[in-house]
Amino acid sequence: MHGKFVWYELMTTDTKAAESFYKKVVGWSARDAGMPGIEYTLFSIGDHQVAGVMTMPDGALEMNVPPAWLGYVAVDDVDASAARLTAEGGTVHREPNDIPGVGRFAIVADPHGAAFALFKGTGEPPPQLDQMASGNVGWHELMAGDLDTAFNFYSKLFGWTKDQAMDMGDMGVYQLFAHGGQAIGGMMTKPKEVPSPFWLYYFNVEALDAAIDRAKSEGGQIVNGPMEVPGGAWIVQCTDPQGALFALVAPKR
Template identity: 55%
Template sequence: MSTPKNFLWYELMTSDTGAAAGFYSHVVGWKTGDGGTPRNPYTLFLVEDQGIGGMMELPKEACDQGATPGWVGYIGVDDVDEEVKNVQQAGGRLLREPDDVPGILRFAVVADPAGAAFVIFKGEGGPMSQPAPGTQGTVGWHELNGGDVGTAFAFYSRLFGWTKDQAMDMGNGEVYQLFAAGGEAVGAMMKRQDKNAGPHWLFYFCVDDIDAAMARIGEKGGSVTSGPHQVPGDAWIIQALDPQGASFALVGARR
């Protein structure tokens, strides 16, 4: 059995990269760096000088077609083209054909059976080093707001080797199914509650003090949409929107 695959990179597509850089640096504590080329600007989000994600401007043609700012996660795979076939065979869809960022990675944009989008990729620089889990600015939780949980879990488990952890009863026959990718639980799947939002992945960024982070969101023009709520492990979570309308979440202690 091969090693389970996991999310390794997080990317924000937004309508105002300058404002978004200032917002997330203030709220989450990221530093920013230049990872682009003259023809393709790209901002890196850094934790302890280690890249954990990036940001680029939504293309005008995408906005014209109704695209809105949002986050997408990248899952590392061994062979992008082969994985595209696996995604389709498992009931998912190809949203963007495999393509190359020369010298950096090969990638494809895909969606699970319910329509939640994510990216599969293979970098050209070998294994990616990651900051220690729980470090401020890293992603502490991955939450799928999708369709039927059983169908979703079967899809991701088949492709990436994820395994079930605890299942929490949400009432009305619905569950919050935790999953692991070769260790402790790293996220959960549930049937989406907000029918105004399509199926999507929501990423929880780690902060040291959830109340202080909430205040910083307001200072930079964002809004808290849910929380704070206490979760197991003596942590607290909130869900929020950045000033451009992208959904994100935070997890941290209450000091």
């Protein structure tokens, strides 16, 4: 499991509105996690839990931290991985901590500031959905501070390997990366107009145009696309009504 994305978490200003939005746009079901002392909602497809949503922590808005999605990457040892991340130039924003009955985690960032989380679950991991199953997260994309530096960092931390590389002309190289021999995402040096590096997560839907219509009707905004990508899939990048950036991917328009 080391180096595999295993969870996704939305921190937002209005959890009920976010719950309604993603249920309609992506097709997730939602239920309260029943965690004592915290309101945490679980998003699922069938019996498979995919993501969670919670209210942004106190002080985040004052620090100009916008609503955002955070990806959790499985590691063999959270404390050891956090220490290695620091040694490789990353930052630990929240020191390793336990979630009773769930696992251990840390909130971190790569050397250029793109945030993600380290995670090791308690007990056996649940069965995994197919990567491209409807409602799952089909792609993980890093707008990096610098592609070469970022790839070396993540490769050392997670063992990711280079897959296909695509020359995007003036935009530079888009480097696919693989976990266990399967391409799970891509990264590229961010365009100059993008203020800071970030991770973007692509949620699988069955048909893109219908999902775009649902997103617009529920108060979302389209920021890039729709466009066809190599392999024949279609993507669009959006913001939800609270301003969190996400993307959709589908095999057809």
